[in-house]
Amino acid sequence: MKHLVIIGLVIPEPASTAAGHRMMQLIRLFSEADYKITFLTASNNLEFSEKIEIQKIEINNESFDKKIRNLNPDLVLFDRYVTEEQFGWRISENCPNALKIIDTEDLHFLREARRKAFVEKRTVENKDFVNEIFRREIASILRCDLSLIISEFEFQLLTEKFKINPDILFYMPFLTENIEENKTGFQKRKYFVSIGNFLHEPNWQTVLKLKSIWKNIRKQLPDAELHIYGAYSTEKVFQLHNEKEGFLVKGRAENVESLFKQYRVLLAPIPFGAGLKGKLWESMQFGLPNVTTSIGAEAMHKALPWNGFIKNSDDEFVEKAVELYQNEPAWNQANENAYVILNQVFDKKLYVKQFWEKLSDIENNLERHRTENYLCKILQHHQLNSTKYMSRWIEEKNKK
Structure with a gap:
């Protein structure tokens, strides 16, 4: 049985947010494929969250290293780019063979660009896209083996405008099954x-x-x-x-x-x-x-x-x-x-078969996949010399 570790920004709240709905769909998708699933989070949003088994983790704490080594996952799914920033380098150090996936939910830099234009009462310009969130989010995408993109528009934006290799992306919208026509007139x-x-x-x-x-x-x-x-x-x-x-x-x-x-x-x-x-x-x-x-x-x-x-x-x-x-x-x-x-x-049937084929291909050719994604290696190097040591510094500060 393969083991998936999900690092959640929050505990899913499908009744509150589309992001919570999306995460529960992914959990069901992997459950149906007979994966063992471990959900890790530093969040405490329990009141309206889905009743799933969670394990608590701490940000900027070396206790995570021991936990992830003991879990020894085959795959790690990051809930949005910020969790990859916080824990991605620890996964690379402690479980280097684990396949790393980001579920982007949506492109945060695109939302920020549109927000800024809205506030300033103007249309979005190309320069708006390349904001601070853009640099962080694209770096996270490039550091991972695969990123799930929920919007076809955003997939095209990444591949056509920003020249992201489509081999490290997979378009997967909301998944609907048992579709029925409306019966309430x-x-x-x-x-x-x-x-x-x-x-x-x-x-x-x-x-x-x-x-x-x-x-x-x-x-x-x-x-x-x-x-x-x-x-x-x-x-x-x-x-x-x-x-x-x-x-x-x-x-x-x-x-x-x-x-x-x-x-x-x-x-x-x-x-x-x-x-x-x-x-x-x-x-x-x-x-x-x-x-x-x-x-x-x-x-x-x-x-x-x-x-x-x-x-x-x-x-x-x-x-x-x-x-x-x-x-x-x-x-x-x-x-x-x-x-x-x-x-x-x-x-759902439009995407599931292709998704498992994509995962299988990456898993079976992980070394080649990572070699061809050479920007990943460059960004891993810089992340391990910036994010890592900032986190280590915070660890030592907290101890004191």
Whole structure:
């Protein structure tokens, strides 16, 4: 039995974040292939986390070295680039033959570039991409044997714009199985909904946008309401609650499936971000058409018709939100589009066989794979002479 060690930035919270959903999908994927899985984390987010067996570790502590040697994994999966920065060099020193994989979740440097442009009220420029996060994230990708990329747009950005060798990348979006067409019809649903984890800045900005345009939707649909859900809602979020306006902040959603099957339209005017949007993927599964932006729909539907509307201007967004809410044939067509997208973009069967073939090829030719990825050796050298000794210095400081 092969042994996979996952080093988690946090304990997965699939009910709170798309990242938690993604991590649980990867855990199930390896479990189905009969891997022994050990989940290591320094995090303490227990209240809303998935009930999985975890082992605690410390950052900048030599106790990790002994633990990882005893575990002796065949593969190590890093949860985003920051865990590779913290523990990657220790894996290389203590388990040099372990295959190292990063699940990027999304490209953090891309999200940061778009955030900066959004704040400065301008379009993204090429110079925005090469920020501090870019240097760190690309270095982590190059140090590893394989990086999982959730967005086809981001895969192309890495390979075409930044010339990253596609041999060290694997495109794997959210994975959907047992795909069913929507069975909860238009007439059984009512109201608008929006959802998003409020630890994530784009979700807060999305709600602010909704607050500013909601009055224009309500003017045309005076009996409609917009219900806002999201994990880690703070006081500033609840201050937007206004029953008279039909703008209701509900807080954490306990079960997204049952929730989404109650509503008629999801609103997601996402202003910036990266990766795939979990709320939009789930809305396709649960028969909930949406209106979103080009950033929201990015890499989620190839060239297929969207399950709703994609609009970037406020006036067009409002117009299509009202239309989708009132027009039953358009709403039904949106759900038919969702079924096609799920089957042609997110069906698990499209990716799993190729993934295991990719892993097998790297494992069977690890020395050659690493030799051809010569930048890995250069960056390993520099990391082992910077990150390593900074960590060792912190260790000694903590002892004193």
